[in-house]
Amino acid sequence: MEQLKTEEQFYEWRNKEKVIMLFSADWCPDCRFIEPFLPELEEKYSDYNFVYIDRDDFLDICIEFGVLGIPSFLAFHKAEEIGRFVSKQRKTRDEIEAFIDGLKI
Numbered sequence: 001m002e003q004l005k006t007e008e009q010f011y012e013w014r015n016k017e018k019v020i021m022l023f024s025a026d027w028c029p030d031c032r033f034i035e036p037f038l039p040e041l042e043e044k045y046s047d048y049n050f051v052y053i054d055r056d057d058f059l060d061i062c063i064e065f066g067v068l069g070i071p072s073f074l075a076f077h078k079a080e081e082i083g084r085f086v087s088k089q090r091k092t093r094d095e096i097e098a099f100i101d102g103l104k105i
Contacts, residue, residue: 004053018048023072030090031071
């Protein structure tokens with residue numbers, strides 16, 4: 001999974017086709033819960049680009065896009081937000097897959 005390094009890079013990624021951004025943090029136990037199956041999700045949904053965003057490093061982006069809880073997902077296609085799975089609740093693999101399956105481009 002690509003890791004966001006700069007705020008400018010966020011907007012570059014957002015403008016691309018089929019991007020799913022995962023907002024997370026090292027200290028978050030619910031974020032660690034989903035880590036083991038993320039590579040399998042990336043493989044299953046290989047038509048999407050996955051980008052990891054450390055919420056603590058990019059708090060301004062989180063505020064701008066209303067991402068207050070983690071782990072959370074935002075999906076973009078050519079700068080248009082096509083879906084969001086944003087909450088502070090733990091997410092299961094089935095819930096994340098249902099979110100991705102429901103994205104409309």
